[in-house]
Amino acid sequence: MPARSRLLALFALSCAGLALAADDKLKDFEKALKDKRYGNYWNRLDACRSLGRIGSKDAAELLATVLADDQPEIRETATTALGGMSNKEALAWVASAPLFDPKEEWTRANAATALGMAKAVDQAERVARACTNDRSQIVRAAASRALAVMPGEESVKALITRMTDPQGEVRTAAAESLALLKAKGAFDALKGAADDRDPEARYAVLAALAAIDPKEAVELIKPALKAKEPLVRIGALEALVVADNPSADEALRMLLSDKEWQVRAAAARAAMEVRYKEDVEALILQLEKETGRLRMDFVVALRDLTGKEIGFDARDWKNWWEANKDGFKVAPKKGSKGLIEEDKPGDGAGASRASFFNIPILSDRLAFVIDMSGSMKTIEERKVEGEHTEDEELGTKLNLAKKELQATLRQLNEKIHFNISLMNTEFKEGKKRLFVKSLVPATEPNKTAAMKWFENAQEKFEKARRGRGDMYDAIVDALEDREVDTIFVLSDGVPTAGEHVVEEMIFEAVDRFNRSRRITFHCVLTGTRGTDKKFMESLAQRTGGFFVQR
Numbered sequence: 001m002p003a004r005s006r007l008l009a010l011f012a013l014s015c016a017g018l019a020l021a022a023d024d025k026l027k028d029f030e031k032a033l034k035d036k037r038y039g040n041y042w043n044r045l046d047a048c049r050s051l052g053r054i055g056s057k058d059a060a061e062l063l064a065t066v067l068a069d070d071q072p073e074i075r076e077t078a079t080t081a082l083g084g085m086s087n088k089e090a091l092a093w094v095a096s097a098p099l100f101d102p103k104e105e106w107t108r109a110n111a112a113t114a115l116g117m118a119k120a121v122d123q124a125e126r127v128a129r130a131c132t133n134d135r136s137q138i139v140r141a142a143a144s145r146a147l148a149v150m151p152g153e154e155s156v157k158a159l160i161t162r163m164t165d166p167q168g169e170v171r172t173a174a175a176e177s178l179a180l181l182k183a184k185g186a187f188d189a190l191k192g193a194a195d196d197r198d199p200e201a202r203y204a205v206l207a208a209l210a211a212i213d214p215k216e217a218v219e220l221i222k223p224a225l226k227a228k229e230p231l232v233r234i235g236a237l238e239a240l241v242v243a244d245n246p247s248a249d250e251a252l253r254m255l256l257s258d259k260e261w262q263v264r265a266a267a268a269r270a271a272m273e274v275r276y277k278e279d280v281e282a283l284i285l286q287l288e289k290e291t292g293r294l295r296m297d298f299v300v301a302l303r304d305l306t307g308k309e310i311g312f313d314a315r316d317w318k319n320w321w322e323a324n325k326d327g328f329k330v331a332p333k334k335g336s337k338g339l340i341e342e343d344k345p346g347d348g349a350g351a352s353r354a355s356f357f358n359i360p361i362l363s364d365r366l367a368f369v370i371d372m373s374g375s376m377k378t379i380e381e382r383k384v385e386g387e388h389t390e391d392e393e394l395g396t397k398l399n400l401a402k403k404e405l406q407a408t409l410r411q412l413n414e415k416i417h418f419n420i421s422l423m424n425t426e427f428k429e430g431k432k433r434l435f436v437k438s439l440v441p442a443t444e445p446n447k448t449a450a451m452k453w454f455e456n457a458q459e460k461f462e463k464a465r466r467g468r469g470d471m472y473d474a475i476v477d478a479l480e481d482r483e484v485d486t487i488f489v490l491s492d493g494v495p496t497a498g499e500h501v502v503e504e505m506i507f508e509a510v511d512r513f514n515r516s517r518r519i520t521f522h523c524v525l526t527g528t529r530g531t532d533k534k535f536m537e538s539l540a541q542r543t544g545g546f547f548v549q550r
Contacts, residue, residue, distance in 0.1 A: 084118025
């Protein structure tokens with residue numbers, strides 16, 4: 001046989017071998033996805049991610065089998081894996097009728113979401129049909145969000161039809177996408193929805209009007225500043241800020257004294273965007289009246305506008321302003337620098353000297369979310385004289401958390417109300433996650449009971465062989481009490497279980513519910529190995545909170 005023929009034969013055999021190996025891998029992944037035993041959870045997640053990296057049509061077909069899985073973590077990971085694909089054949093299959101026709105609405109919704117994540121513009125027609133015609137509001141909302149990255153007449157036309165959808169969630173998603181597309185042809189449809197009966201939808205409509213035509217939108221936005229619903233007043237203010245209209249400053253000074261604390265918090269953050277000298281005095285005057293968590297929001301805004309670190313006592317800020325207001329110029333926009341660790345609240349009204357890992361506690365309605373996933377059982381090492389050694393005094397990372405929580409609870413006075421939520425899937429069962437159903441005052445009996453409850457939970461945790469870190473779910477459970485305004489999250493890593501495990505999905509969900517709640521998240525990252533500092537920092541930053549690592 002000629003040398004060239006032998007080489008071609010060997011190449012063919014090699015390709016056949018690779019194809020067989022690839023088939024074997026796909027079969028292994030298929031087997032892993034079908035195995036729903038508790039211990040196979042990680043293998044199922046890994047299979048989803050690996051199939052996403054393969055990115056072929058066959059891989060996409062396997063991922064589609066779990067788009068409606070009974071575990072939300074698997075559904076979300078599979079959707080994200082599909083959304084990361086770039087293979088046109090695979091994406092065309094995702095858009096095919098077989099995937100959009102099944103009975104499971106989650107399959108159809110997640111297929112649309114994946115196409116949006118992949119920015120599959122050539123599949124806009126398929127997504128637009130789902131947006132317009134699907135019988136499920138979950139699917140119509142998912143398709144509406146996916147069209148935000150698929151510009152074109154077809155997308156805009158489909159989204160406009162959803163502005164009269166019977167479900168507020170769908171109208172909200174459509175308005176958000178029209179804002180991102182800056183679809184000028186949709187302005188009239190949005191104008192007709194400027195007084196939408198659903199607060200979430202109206203919030204999104206106001207934002208879309210400002211994004212599409214700032215000049216024309218102003219007169220449509222202003223009436224919403226006096227709306228009954230706090231979220232709508234917040235939406236009107238933020239829309240005016242986006243429109244870069246001078247009336248935004250007048251609006252924020254009016255809303256700085258709004259009866260609802262969430263609106264006042266939004267106004268303080270808006271001051272950091274419009275950046276007027278006159279807002280400094282308005283913030284200081286309102287700071288004198290605030291007694292709880294809002295003192296944090298107002299001081300963060302004052303620090304950002306002035307570049308000064310003066311503390312949390314309104315009297316100190318007032319004295320500084322009287323001495324410096326004549327020649328004062330607003331500091332360049334840099335964003336909040338965060339807390340200075342040695343900084344302590346002043347002795348003004350409602351002051352508290354309590355802190356959690358050096359983050360001052362100004363809130364009087366707070367919850368602690370403490371990680372009790374398996375990795376918290378490990379002993380963190382610290383570097384001493386060039387060598388790693390165990391920190392024998394603190395022991396495990398959970399012991400570090402326990403010690404700090406105990407010290408913090410001791411500092412709380414009876415005017416402060418608190419709760420504790422444990423981050424572990426095993427504690428979710430039977431509603432064992434929360435210390436109490438709703439916030440309780442920090443009396444000595446309550447603080448003692450809280451620590452005893454925590455120690456009992458830790459004892460059970462030490463004996464348990466199961467349980468994963470469901471951070472998002474633990475946060476949501478803590479927020480069932482509408483009085484909570486501040487969350488302290490302590491964890492050594494990122495979520496591995498729960499309703500949301502993908503970072504961007506978590507941020508999107510937090511942003512959505514925080515439009516009206518305005519919860520501040522302060523994040524404490526324990527440990528240095530296997531952690532995700534960026535995730536914890538981002539969660540704190542986007543909610544006006546602070547991040548520390550211990």
